[in-house]
Amino acid sequence: MxxxxxxxxxxxxxxxxxxxxxxxxxxxxxxxxxxxxxxxxxxxxxxxxxxxIDRRHKPGIAYSENGDIVTLDITVGNHQAAPRNSKAPYKITGYDDTGEITFVFFHPRRDWLEKMFPVGARRIVSGKVEWFNERPQMVHPDYVVPPEEADSLPTIEPxxxxxxxxxxxxxxxxxxxxxxxxxxxxxxxxxxxxxxxxxxxxxxxxxxxxxxxxxxxxNPEAPAYQRLAYDELLASQLALALVRAKMRQLGGISRAPEGLLQRTVIEALPFKLTESQSRSIGEINEDLAKPLRMLRLLQGDVGSGKTVVALASLAQVIETGAQGALMAPTEILARQHFASMSSLCEKAGIRLALMTGKDSAKLRRETQEKLLAGEIDLVVGTHALFQGSVEFRDLGLVVVDEQHRFGVHQRLALSSKGRGVDVLVMTATPIPRTLVLTSFGDMEVSRLTDKPAGRKPITTVSASLDRLEEIIGRVGNAIHSGQKVYWICPLVEESEKIDLAAVEDRHRVLEHALGQPVSLVHGRMTADEKDAGMQAFKSGATRVLVATTVIEVGVDVPDATIIVIEHAERFGLAQLHQLRGRVGRGDKPSTCVLLFKGPLGETASARLNIMRQTNDGFLIAEEDLKLRGGGEILGTRQSGMPGFRIANAEAHADLMEAARDDARLILEKDPDLRTERGSALRCLLYLFGRDEAIGLLRAG
Structure with missing residues (x-):
């Protein structure tokens, strides 16, 4: 209550x-x-x-700077009405001891202006001064009052x-x-x-x-602002800590097999694990061996080999006789994971199945029966896996791929699909430490920091859209030499129709200019149409794929070596980095071309510079946070911290750490929030919309 x-x-x-x-x-x-x-x-x-707005600034007419908001004590001079049917503005002059000013009104009501500015009367006028032809003017003043009502003027206006x-x-x-x-x-x-x-x-x-x-x-550093930001962060961290405590209370199962199956999977790989892959697998094995539920975030930059770590972890759980599930955000990705894991699973003797929303009722029923009978060890699918009727014989580990908006409460829902289910969440969006705390504060974190051997760095260049024909010519040369090219067009929701037309138009232009078929993939197509476009590109039937950002996450075509991103100035840094990660997946040098429409604003220019300077996703994420706040990094709002209305990632990062420590200490001393401070903290949780966490308290 x-x-x-x-x-x-x-x-x-x-x-x-x-x-x-x-x-x-x-x-x-x-x-x-x-x-x-x-x-x-x-x-x-x-x-x-x-x-x-500070209206206490009263410099006098002559000393009012261009663009300043000032308050003036003037005497009204003459009125200059515009001729009938003219679009010219209505002007009123005013003067004080220092000089003269013109007040300008468009679409005026003359009777009202004559009443507000009686000729020869004193008036207190406040608004923005602009100098035009060396004469000051004020267009539509904010306030006009007689001197006796000067006190009614707000001096400070938020x-x-x-x-x-x-x-x-x-x-x-x-x-x-x-x-x-x-x-x-x-x-x-x-x-x-x-x-x-x-x-x-x-x-x-x-x-x-x-x-x-x-x-x-x-100022976000001012005491009152910090106080409210801390309240909001404490509510969030306390809610996450309660979820964590609940997960631990539910108890886990110690899964510590000999590791034969995991070794078989690793030995079947065509390459050697990187140092951070080995370390992450070790950290996950340690978690699995404890009689507590695992809740771990695996962060890896684009192309750092998270799927391998996931499969090795799933093998460890499957060896104990339990089942594993891997959930991907889109059907394209689910199918891709299934395809990339098939041969490794076959070599290791892991029985693999795919489950998506497109399955026929008959196929879905058959998969469900095999899951219940324990005839499937690992199932790959979309969210369909965890909706309602899907049941497992003994689900042990769930791996969730690339689902930024996969929240705390869904994590709890997964647990209901089995006993002591362990959870591994993977993301290719490198998330700065501050945001890891805000969104995944209830998780341990593993990071993949190095790229698999043989990967070549991607050369990034930027060019103005004025050079479009030259770029198309270079793309033509590249495909004649056997290369494959992605061509990305932006898609902004407000102008979706225009943007879709632009994508389709670009597709037509490229087909015509290159004289060969070009694949097209965008969000308005059916799943079958998207699959067909991707398949043609993968198989080499087409050598160019024109797409919107639907290909941003996880699409894997190792022999694609060039990506052209049109209107790069319209994308966030994290998104540009994700898109760039579609190339450079094989052993050939790759190129990313950022096409922009000038002139560039300061932020857009800074973004493109960072992209040219570095391929390090973690560095890019930190820079992105500085440039636009954290919302965009987790694919939510454009600025601020995701899910926060007061706290700000840059100004309040240290408060986040303090709030997390405070939340842990509170629950150690008062796990049911029963003390005097505990009941006050219940108020805090309700106030900031974290009341679902109160339901996790033993006392309800």
Missing amino acids: RPTVLDPLFAPVSTLPGVGPKIAKILSGLVASHPEREASVADLLFHLPHSL IYPLTAGLASKTLQKALTAALAKVPTLPEWLDAAHQRQNHWPDFAESLQTLHRPQEKQDL
């Missing part, structure tokens, strides 16, 4: 004065934590300002992210009402830690951020 003290914060925004159904809907679109529900008062309060249909004043009014509803909450922070950091309490922190007095109040 949610503590009643939180009720005012969980009231819908429509209960605030001045927020009718229409505004409530717009506000919910902007701030709601659950898209299908109306936003709560807490959702609104966690929507923080990003900057402020600026919030807004959305269409929502005026800044409407949002400010709703926030004033929301702040008045903040109750006195029990303190969940450790008193010594709070004193040491000079952090205010929760209500005071909200008050400071929504009613800032100085610019530095909104």
Whole structure:
């Protein structure tokens, strides 16, 4: 049950004065934590300002700098109305002791302006000054009041992210009402830690951020901001720690066979394991041998050989008589894993099966019967594997590939498919340490840092789209010399129709220019059409594949040596690196061409530079975090940390470490959150939407 003290914060925004159904809907679109529900008062309060306007600056007309927001005490001069049917603006002059200024209005209501600016009267006017032909002007001032109402002018005004249909004043009014509803909450922070950091309490922190007095109040390093960021991070880390404790409580099974099957798989490989592959397999074997559930994240850069580590780990569990499952995010990937594992499994005597959403009912039933009878040792598939009716005789290890959005609660759901199921999650997106803590804080981490022997580095170059014909000519030469080429076009959801047309257009242009068939793969095709396009490219029936980013993850064509990424400036760093990893998988030198449309902005330019300088995915991930915040790295929002509204990856990385340590200590001392601080921490979990974790407490 949610503590009643939180009720005012969980009231819908429509209960605030001045927020009718229409505004409530717009506000919910902007701030709601659950898209299908109306936003709560807490959702609104966690929507923080990003900057402020200081209207205390009163330099006088002549001393107002271009672009500054100023407040002026002026006397109204004359009005210059635009001629009828003219599009010229309406102008009003004003002056003070230092000089003269023009106020400019487009589409004016003359009667209203004459009332606001009576000729010869004094007015306090605030807005942005712009110098034009060495004369100052102010287009549509923000505030105009008579001197006796000067106090009504907000001197400091916080600026919030807004959305269409929502005026800044409407949002400010709703926030004033929301702040008045903040109750006195029990303190969940450790008193010594709070004193040491000079952090205010929760209500005071909200008050400071929504009613800032100085610019530095909104700095992510300021005490009030840090306090709220820490609250959010602590809620997240406490939830992850509870999941971990629950997984451990459920108990695991010690799986420590002699390792014969694992050795057979490794010896059947056509290459020698890298040092980090051997180390990771060792770490996983140690986990499997303990009577606790394994929950491990295997991070490896593109092409670092994660699948081999996964198969070796699955072999270890299969040797004990249990079954393994490997889950991939797409059908293309599932089929690819199945194909790449088939010969190794055959040599090692592992009975392998594939299960996807495309299977006929008959085939699915047969696979299901074999799984239950224990006639299948390892099944590869998509999410279909874990939905509802699929049952195993004795599931021991689940490997989840490339599923960034595979959350904590799905991890718990997997456990229900067997006794003491161990879980290995793999990702080819190198994730900076901070984000590993935010999203996988309940997991141990293994990292693959070296590339398999024989892999050649990829040369990366960038070129303007003006050189398109030259690039197409070079692609033609490359395919005549027997090479294969990926050509990637961007796909942005807002303009999907235009982008799809662009992909299809590029496909036609290349077929015409190269004088041979070219494969095409994009998200709007059926699975069969995509498969056919990929197969033609893999087999060599076509030598060029035009695609959107559907080929980003895991598609393996070892003899592809060139990738052209069109409009590279529209991609995030992590995505560019993932795409580049489609080439350089064989023993031939490979090239990545980043085609951009100039002029480039600062961030896009920095991205392309980093891509040219390094092939190291971990370094790229850290740089990506600096350039755009962590959202994009895990394939979620464009900035900030995934799933966080206040905490910021760069500014609050050290707080994340502290929150994780704090969460572990709390659960050691008070595993059921029964103490006074424990019940305050339950409030915190509810407040930041981590209440599912409360259900994991023994006491409920």
